[in-house]
Amino acid sequence: MKRSIIGWAAVLLLAAVLLSTTTTEPAHAQPSTFPDVEETDAAFEAIEALAAQGVVHGFTDGAFRPDEPLTRAQAAKMLVIWQDLPLPSPNADAPSPFSDVDTAYETFVAAAAAAGWVNGFPDGSFRPHTHLTREQMAVITIRSLALDEAAEDLSEQQVDNALDQFLDEGVISPKARPEMALAVMKAVFNGDGDRLNPLSPLTRAQFSLVLYRAGALAQDPVSDQAGAAPQTGGESEQASYTPEQLQLAAFMDTCLFRPHQSPITGEMVLQNAEWYGIPPLSQLVIMAAETSLGDPKLGGTLARHNNFGCLRYHGATTPWGLLSDGRVWAAGKDWYSFPTPQVGMAAFGRYLKAGLDGFYAPILAAASPDWERFAALYYGRSVGGFSSYVKRLNAIERSFRAEAAEYGVSF
Incomplete structure (x- = not known):
């Protein structure tokens, strides 16, 4: 990073x-x-x-x-x-x-x-x-x-x-x-x-x-949205989702978040897509690559503590930084902790929209994200392991698409 x-x-x-x-x-x-x-x-x-x-x-x-x-x-x-x-x-x-x-x-x-x-x-x-x-x-x-x-x-x-x-x-x-x-x-x-x-x-x-x-x-200008807690269960008063979106949220909860004991929910992902224009698949791939799904096989369990590794080292100059509660995860001092999962997810969405002066957003909003280009901006081509990181992003995308298809939904 x-x-x-x-x-x-x-x-x-x-x-x-x-x-x-x-x-x-x-x-x-x-x-x-x-x-x-x-x-x-x-x-x-x-x-x-x-x-x-x-x-x-x-x-x-x-x-x-x-x-x-x-x-x-x-x-x-x-x-x-x-x-x-x-x-x-x-x-x-x-x-x-x-x-x-x-x-x-x-x-x-x-x-x-x-x-x-x-x-x-x-x-x-x-x-x-x-x-x-x-x-x-x-x-x-x-x-x-x-x-x-x-x-x-x-x-x-x-x-x-x-x-x-x-x-x-x-x-x-x-x-x-x-x-x-x-x-x-x-x-x-x-x-x-x-x-x-x-x-x-x-x-x-x-x-x-x-x-x-x-x-x-x-x-x-987006603080009211980012600070608010998205609805995480029951009938939402702030958002009306299509049957397809609700089915996608159920897939994320059933297959991705709950098995990993993650505090994130499918509706939080949908809310971020509505607020910040970042499609669910792009959010999921980055979360998985950066451990926020809490899957040890994908890197760690920090999401269980409301930490978002995908935001490390970037928050200092991006709008989401004001939402951080100031507690930095001790190991390596590069994990930002948030007071609630809702605030962390809102910060995550805002970062993807506004990070690096907004250069991430058009890449991530594409139907098929260019993960090499994203990694070059986010990770840096000269950083060791760049090629492996790109392969990892692409592999995670393929895995999620296949798992969603088995569940009967698509991104």
Whole structure:
């Protein structure tokens, strides 16, 4: 693979935006490295870029304080400036909606409240100095992206599917579960390994990571489609398939995915074909060649962990990279892991459509893909094993066509 592409760009896609605000009035920072944010830190490049944009500011001592817990007032101010939300005009006759917010944050909190992003408490207070929890972060971030209705529209099964992978999902407050689930599905928030720690305070660095991911998602023209989870069973509300397509999906499930204990489904493949124009056969051949079917005979079982080897080393400069949850498979550090199979498949489809400036798509959309040409772009003719790789792609295509014919379907 083209190993030269991976690098700090992948970190940038998973980095952050942060407006520093505390009871101590911060000074505007120059767009330079903060003394307490090292170049090896995950948020380093994003903080530098956002400082240059005037979004991130340091404190009077020049520090960023990335591990300091974030308060509710700070979060409100960050959201308002991040989304460029207009501030209300000062009006002595229009009192603040909350009784306990000081002047440094008053207009920002009022703007966020008017937009429906933050709420107060029954006693009329906002509790601005209370630390923001992770589940509260998910709620206000989803609201600021105007995705709160999408979160509420998720079925209970979709919410459970997104959250069940985390050991502490039962700790999440019932009212915050839809927003937490959507944040995970959109890869805006990924937790700490196998835990979400929903009630733990959020640090400035952690919120910066969340907002930067959310910002990249909002700027991506196909992000809504790619982040959504395709229907994976039952009657689909978003797609209507022909009997032939349904039979093809059944073939993929019965003969390819289930026997290999793969989390991928035939309907995910059909959904990718609809969204990105990549035919099912081309998707299957590449998945098989790059182990995503989870078949040990074809290379490995990483798909069972939502890893897509076919995307290794390419995500750093392609749109799908923003969907990565930031966890890189340890063996060789070249396997990107995704929070759910649905997100991984969406990223896979987007990559095939947009990867290498869109050069893959016309090759893969052909009735008979030119696998040598694809391999030359993807693998590189000078790489050892190129000829064997081309033979492998062609052999896999022939195998799938023959197996489909035996099942009574065709691609």
